[in-house]
Each structure stands twice: as structure tokens, then as C-alpha cells.
Amino acid sequence: MGIFKKKTVKPVPEECRGMEIKIMSSTCTGEKTIGFYNRNTREIMYPELVKSDSDVEAFYEKYGLKK
Template structure:
């Protein structure tokens, strides 16, 4: 049962430290992804699909960050 499951907080990947978190939306489908934004290459690293606002909160909780 998943009621008493202990939440684990992952550390931010070493190559992503100091990067901003950005939500990007696809121009074709409107699908949203969240991840660490690399300004030099203009790409998102460690992207995750966003279906609801709770997915955004879950991303921040996963890495132990404040929104």
C-alpha cells in the first residue's frame, strides 16, 4: 500500500546546479514539460511531462526546492 511510503528527495544533478527551472510548451501539441533550463544550449535537461499543476509541485518536491 502506498499510504505510508517515505518520500525521497533527490539531489539536483551536478550539471544542473545554478540553472533555472523552466516550463516549456510545444507549439504543435501544447504539451508542457518542466526541467532545468540550459541557457547556452537552449534546451531543457531532465524534462518531465506536466499534465496538471500538481505535477509542477511534484517536480519541486522531488528535488527539495521551493517554488
């Protein structure tokens, strides 16, 4: 069952090490995404949808990072 599933921490992807984590909002829909921000290309890598603050916390926990 999924209730008692152990949480696994994924390693930060190799190409994302040293990048900052950024939340971006769409100008059209206001939809927010979080991911690793590449300053050179100005894009978010490994984006995930953010609906609430718990989604942001889940992103940090997923990669074993501290806010």
C-alpha cells in the first residue's frame, strides 16, 4: 500500500548542482512552477507545479535540501 511507503530522497541532478531554486509565475495564467534556475539560459530545469506551500516544501524534501 502507498500509505506506509518510505520517502526516498533523490540526489540533485548533476547538471543542476550549484543552481538556485526559483519559483516562477506565468504571466498569462498565474500558474506557479518551482525548479532549478539556470541563470545563463534563464530557464527552470526539472519544473514542478506549485499549488500550495506544501508543494514547495515537498520539492525541497524530494531533493533533501533545506529552505
